[in-house]
Amino acid sequence: MMCLLSHHALMPKRYEMAQMDNLDPVPCPCGIARRAFASAENTTATLHVVDIQSDSKTHYHKKLTEIYLVLEGQGEIELDGERFPVRPMSAIMIKPGCRHRAIGKMKIINVPVPAFDPEDEWFDDENETH
Numbered sequence: 001m002m003c004l005l006s007h008h009a010l011m012p013k014r015y016e017m018a019q020m021d022n023l024d025p026v027p028c029p030c031g032i033a034r035r036a037f038a039s040a041e042n043t044t045a046t047l048h049v050v051d052i053q054s055d056s057k058t059h060y061h062k063k064l065t066e067i068y069l070v071l072e073g074q075g076e077i078e079l080d081g082e083r084f085p086v087r088p089m090s091a092i093m094i095k096p097g098c099r100h101r102a103i104g105k106m107k108i109i110n111v112p113v114p115a116f117d118p119e120d121e122w123f124d125d126e127n128e129t130h
Contacts, residue, residue: 016042020049029121030056030102030110038116048110056101061094061120067111068092068102075104099124 018036025032031052038046049071058078068077074087078101079094086092086106094100102108 029059035116043115045111045113046116048112048116050108050110052102052104052106052108055103057123058099058101059121059123060099061096062122063096063120064112064114064116065096066094067113068094069109071107071109073104073106075102075106077102
């Protein structure tokens with residue numbers, strides 16, 4: 001039994017957990033985000049809870065795909081210049097290169113794949129700088 005326990009203790013964890021409301025909020029183009037699983041070791045995906053308090057800034061990603069799920073509120077999502085109404089339980093997949101922004105007051109879950117990289121956040125009005 002002791003050998004089994006010591007072997008188990010040496011195995012790397014194959015899971016991570018986060019308490020989203022305990023994470024520090026950070027500003028983002030969409031509002032304020034709480035980002036889970038954002039570490040140098042994790043390249044798979046991250047999970048963000050984003051509070052959108054006003055119209056967000058149009059931006060895009062060259063490598064990331066983002067999956068949004070609207071939790072609260074309603075408004076619109078603008079995708080490559082076209083606007084669509086969204087409400088709770090609306091899901092949107094945003095592929096690399098798609099210019100996007102949220103319009104209105106909402107709370108969303110955002111799942112970036114691969115893991116979020118702040119260097120992959122681009123704005124047309126800033127000459128391709130992040």
